[in-house]
Amino acid sequence: METVSIRKTVLFVQIWVMLNVSPSVALCRFPAFSKLQLPLQTIGPEASAFDRKGGGPYTGIADGRIVKYQGPRVGFTDFAVTSPNRTKAKCDGKNGPELQQICGRPFGLGFYYKTGDLYITDAFYGLVVVGPSGGLVTRVPSFQGRNFAFLDALDIDQRTGVVYFVDSGAIFLTGNTTRIVESGDISGRLFKYDIATKQVTLLLSGLSGPIGVALSKDNSYVLITESIAQRIRRFWLKGAKANSSDVFANVDGIPDNIKRTVLGDFWVAISNTKQRTTFSLGQRINRFGKVVETCNFTAQYKSPNGITEVQEYKGKLYVGSLDQNFIGVFGV
Numbered sequence: 001m002e003t004v005s006i007r008k009t010v011l012f013v014q015i016w017v018m019l020n021v022s023p024s025v026a027l028c029r030f031p032a033f034s035k036l037q038l039p040l041q042t043i044g045p046e047a048s049a050f051d052r053k054g055g056g057p058y059t060g061i062a063d064g065r066i067v068k069y070q071g072p073r074v075g076f077t078d079f080a081v082t083s084p085n086r087t088k089a090k091c092d093g094k095n096g097p098e099l100q101q102i103c104g105r106p107f108g109l110g111f112y113y114k115t116g117d118l119y120i121t122d123a124f125y126g127l128v129v130v131g132p133s134g135g136l137v138t139r140v141p142s143f144q145g146r147n148f149a150f151l152d153a154l155d156i157d158q159r160t161g162v163v164y165f166v167d168s169g170a171i172f173l174t175g176n177t178t179r180i181v182e183s184g185d186i187s188g189r190l191f192k193y194d195i196a197t198k199q200v201t202l203l204l205s206g207l208s209g210p211i212g213v214a215l216s217k218d219n220s221y222v223l224i225t226e227s228i229a230q231r232i233r234r235f236w237l238k239g240a241k242a243n244s245s246d247v248f249a250n251v252d253g254i255p256d257n258i259k260r261t262v263l264g265d266f267w268v269a270i271s272n273t274k275q276r277t278t279f280s281l282g283q284r285i286n287r288f289g290k291v292v293e294t295c296n297f298t299a300q301y302k303s304p305n306g307i308t309e310v311q312e313y314k315g316k317l318y319v320g321s322l323d324q325n326f327i328g329v330f331g332v
């Protein structure tokens with residue numbers, strides 16, 4: 001009798017432990033890998049976006065173009081450029097950092113569905129916008145008439161028409177990850193741009209290498225990845241804590257872009273260098289800051305720079321990078 005009740009207690013404790021503490025990390029639901037091949041001699045699809053009709057993905061590449069995927073038969077075609085000085089002869093297929101000040105380097109992309117316009121954060125040309133048929137972008141007014149140091153990522157509130165974006169800090173112009181991480185820089189800033197009033201407002205300064213931004217599903221806060229501090233910061237937009245920030249989650253590795261899912265979780269692209277090897281992971285984090293799914297992309301991304309973005313769209317993950325010649329697609 002007693003043994004049975006002890007056994008029952010042991011079993012109960014085991015089940016309780018299983019349900020509550022392990023495994024905290026679910027298996028990856030996206031095992032099948034395929035590639036969307038970029039145009040010849042191009043690399044670096046850092047981030048992706050889909051338009052309001054589901055067209056794309058669109059992506060900014062290292063030679064300064066924004067290209068649009070048109071399906072497997074056509075592949076990617078030119079969509080927009082961020083630099084007025086860019087010529088195809090000078091820039092197409094040239095991926096080196098030395099030409100990017102002339103050719104442009106678009107990183108963050110986001111469509112504003114109401115107008116169909118595409119907003120872009122270009123490292124050298126700032127926050128810019130282009131209409132639904134593409135072409136040369138228009139510059140958005142900067143903050144207090146001064147150029148930004150290095151714009152990386154953005155996210156758009158579709159309800160209010162506000163673009164949230166981050167300036168990573170001038171140290172990012174060096175392009176040297178080791179130097180950036182070792183710098184301990186805290187000059188990064190979070191801004192918002194109101195599309196209707198055309199006003200740029202500084203929301204938060206003192207950020208340590210901000211390179212990703214995502215708005216929460218209920219619009220109450222914005223998450224910012226701090227690549228140098230290796231954590232995710234939360235800036236409150238609403239409620240009692242409005243205009244203040246706190247740490248949402250710490251990250252084991254360098255977090256890059258962060259993208260919200262339809263259900264309100266967030267995918268974070270993480271590069272983690274251990275024993276001189278870079279591991280590339282995508283982690284899905286819930287609204288409590290807990291990791292609920294981990295996908296390991298290391299086998300498909302054998303490069304020192306790892307991955308830059310994991311975005312879930314219609315049951316697939318779209319994975320970005322700085323040095324591959326494809327967008328990785330992971331499905332079921």
Ligand SMILES: *[C@@H]1O[C@H](CO)[C@@H](O)[C@H](O)[C@H]1NC(C)=O
Nearest residue numbers: 083084085086100101102103
């Ligand atoms: C772009 O071209 C204009 C002239 O067309 C020139 O004044 C300007 O310096 C150029 N800018 C860059 C970044 O090359």
Ligand SMILES: *[C@@H]1O[C@H](CO)[C@@H](O)[C@H](O)[C@H]1NC(C)=O
Nearest residue numbers: 174175176177178179180182
């Ligand atoms: C990057 O920065 C580190 C630390 O400052 C330095 O040792 C290294 O030589 C730099 N690498 C390049 C390619 O400049």
Ligand SMILES: *[C@@H]1O[C@H](CO)[C@@H](O)[C@H](O)[C@H]1NC(C)=O
Nearest residue numbers: 201202203239240241242243
């Ligand atoms: C937050 O800051 C904005 C201006 O930047 C201000 O209008 C608003 O009242 C502030 N909210 C709180 C709760 O302090």
Ligand SMILES: *[C@@H]1O[C@H](CO)[C@@H](O)[C@H](O)[C@H]1NC(C)=O
Nearest residue numbers: 279280281296297298299300
């Ligand atoms: C990811 O996969 C690589 C091999 O491709 C492996 O060496 C590494 O341990 C894995 N990391 C995690 C966290 O699963």
